[in-house]
Amino acid sequence: MTYALDPEVTTTEVEDGVVLLDQRTGRYWQLNRSGAATLRLLLDGDSPERAARALAGRHPDAVDRARGDVRALLDSLLKARLVVDS
Template identity: 45%
Template sequence: MVLLDQTTGRYFELNQAGATTLDALLDGASLPRAAQLVSDGSREGTQQALTDLGSFLGRLTDNGLATVEEPHDSPDRIGILRKGIDAFRKTTGTARKGGGA
């Protein structure tokens, strides 16, 4: 998956784990559910995936690609891609538009 910042024209390529996680979050998955999708299914693996997810979201935010906001109705879900960021799935050519602040 590749992220495109329309304001700067910069592309950011995600590895498979990042793409799987981002897809899950964009589909409304909770943080624990997104972590389960990329973990080995064990408790320790899911905990490590949650830690890695925090780092991943931090990198997206630091690069201006995401906003991390907890919706009032569901605090374990987040708003992810900011407006002007598009996600392109390289293998299928599908695109997803960011819509956050």
């Protein structure tokens, strides 16, 4: 499965991450650097599993935690309709 930003969502890179604007509601969402990196990986076509492994990088013992973090972020973005299955 691949993911894309909803067409009504715009992004702006900021010093410590990324801000998402849902133009339908006017709500802003701010992701820190880790969240922004996760979002980029998912939007570039990585699966949640591959994104977690990439984020864990040099710390293979952290993959389980990264999996949970990636899944939680993705679930939140999908629920808020900021990201859609494509």
